[in-house]
Amino acid sequence: MAKRHFVGVSLTSQIRRVQELLLARTGADEFYETIRLLVAKAFHERSRATAPLTFERAHILLTENSAEVMRFVEGVPSFSAPPDLVNECLRVLDPVKLNDIKFEALDAAFEEMTSRHYKSDKGQFFTPRHVIELCIDVLRPGKTDTVCDPACGSGAFLKAAYDYIGDSRARRLYGFEISPRASKIASLMSFLGCGDSLKIHTVDSLRVAGGTLFDGQAASIEHALADDRLAKAGFDVIATNPPFAGDVSTSEYVSNYEVANLSKTRVERDVLFIERCYQLLKPGGRMAIVLPDNKVSASKFAGLREWMIRKFEVVGVVSLHGYTFRPYTSQKASIVFARKRTGMEAGNDHMVNFYRSDKAGKTSSGEIVLADGSIDHDLDEIAQDFKREWVL
Numbered sequence: 001m002a003k004r005h006f007v008g009v010s011l012t013s014q015i016r017r018v019q020e021l022l023l024a025r026t027g028a029d030e031f032y033e034t035i036r037l038l039v040a041k042a043f044h045e046r047s048r049a050t051a052p053l054t055f056e057r058a059h060i061l062l063t064e065n066s067a068e069v070m071r072f073v074e075g076v077p078s079f080s081a082p083p084d085l086v087n088e089c090l091r092v093l094d095p096v097k098l099n100d101i102k103f104e105a106l107d108a109a110f111e112e113m114t115s116r117h118y119k120s121d122k123g124q125f126f127t128p129r130h131v132i133e134l135c136i137d138v139l140r141p142g143k144t145d146t147v148c149d150p151a152c153g154s155g156a157f158l159k160a161a162y163d164y165i166g167d168s169r170a171r172r173l174y175g176f177e178i179s180p181r182a183s184k185i186a187s188l189m190s191f192l193g194c195g196d197s198l199k200i201h202t203v204d205s206l207r208v209a210g211g212t213l214f215d216g217q218a219a220s221i222e223h224a225l226a227d228d229r230l231a232k233a234g235f236d237v238i239a240t241n242p243p244f245a246g247d248v249s250t251s252e253y254v255s256n257y258e259v260a261n262l263s264k265t266r267v268e269r270d271v272l273f274i275e276r277c278y279q280l281l282k283p284g285g286r287m288a289i290v291l292p293d294n295k296v297s298a299s300k301f302a303g304l305r306e307w308m309i310r311k312f313e314v315v316g317v318v319s320l321h322g323y324t325f326r327p328y329t330s331q332k333a334s335i336v337f338a339r340k341r342t343g344m345e346a347g348n349d350h351m352v353n354f355y356r357s358d359k360a361g362k363t364s365s366g367e368i369v370l371a372d373g374s375i376d377h378d379l380d381e382i383a384q385d386f387k388r389e390w391v392l
């Protein structure tokens with residue numbers, strides 16, 4: 001029986017309660033205030049103190065570690081909410097032990113915190129964790145691989161890679177994210193769940209180096225990696241779910257992206273991300289990218305598929321169930337698994353494996369469907385079959 005997924009809910013409900021308290025009783029930004037509470041709690045647990053955490057101690061911890069805290073919040077390191085409210089929130093969080101918490105629970109809590117600020121019309125939504133685990137399971141990142149997600153959100157693909165590699169010395173996981181809030185959450189995920197080993201950068205990943213660093217726009221990935229010898233050579237593995245929504249003017253990207261020439265006036269962002277992944281991979285590097293279904297099936301994108309086949313060995317496509325991304329989007333999606341060709345290869349001279357998922361683990365309204373206490377999906381079975389076909 002393939003492994004399935006436990007659904008952690010308790011931290012989520014406590015975070016929800018804390019956010020309700022903060023929203024009801026203070027004008028403070030409940031998102032960053034909740035992060036302050038969690039970070040103070042993490043420092044408190046790490047100091048092995050046994051007494052319950054109170055405002056006074058939490059305030060000292062946040063100010064003593066202000067440089068560290070400012071990696072996760074905006075504004076000031078310590079609380080804006082009054083002491084009695086902070087104490088009430090700390091009491092709600094008291095039963096949680098962050099040091100022992102499981103990824104699913106942490107991640108579900110981050111989803112709760114972020115989704116209020118995420119906008120699905122901007123392509124910002126969470127990838128179900130069983131989809132992420134399928135990608136990582138099939139890509140099989142190794143201890144010496146550099147792994148990247150250029151649209152990393154809360155860092156869940158990277159966290160799954162960190163867990164898969166299973167070696168605390170793994171220090172080769174890179175996340176890039178345009179939204180400062182999401183990127184703070186990814187840094188927090190790294191701090192709480194990945195031994196602080198994720199390298200998270202707030203950048204526009206579609207911006208290719210060439211613009212000046214000080215032109216007022218977000219820096220590029222190339223700028224962020226300027227001093228990183230390991231990553232500059234290109235990544236061994238990319239796992240990503242880029243934004244589906246929103247297209248951009250072709251003219252803006254035409255000089256840096258071949259695929260922009262395939263469209264007349266507008267080009268979809270996920271199309272640009274495919275080429276960005278190509279640029280970021282090493283020759284021979286492998287990729288899993290979640291794409292709207294039309295990229296693998298619509299005649300309109302035949303030219304894009306030809307481009308992909310010239311540039312990549314497309315190894316397999318997993319067609320996801322139509323409910324997979326509900327309630328955020330009803331758009332059907334597929335995962336494309338591919339290997340970047342080395343300069344010597346040409347043409348598509350191999351079989352592409354196609355898989356279809358028939359169990360989303362969700363209802364049409366996006367509610368989780370459980371079987372024996374775990375999410376009822378079929379992606380573990382698909383991963384097993386796929387790995388038999390794709391020998392790395």
Ligand SMILES: C[S@@+](CC[C@H](N)C(=O)[O-])C[C@H]1O[C@@H](n2cnc3c(N)ncnc32)[C@H](O)[C@@H]1O
Nearest residue numbers: 125126127151152153177178179204205206243
């Ligand atoms: C569909 S979400 C996936 C997030 C994450 N991988 C997950 O599964 O939870 C896409 C993410 O890409 C980010 N994004 C959109 N455009 C971007 C860009 N140009 N550069 C970097 N990140 C971008 C969004 O803010 C969002 O967090």
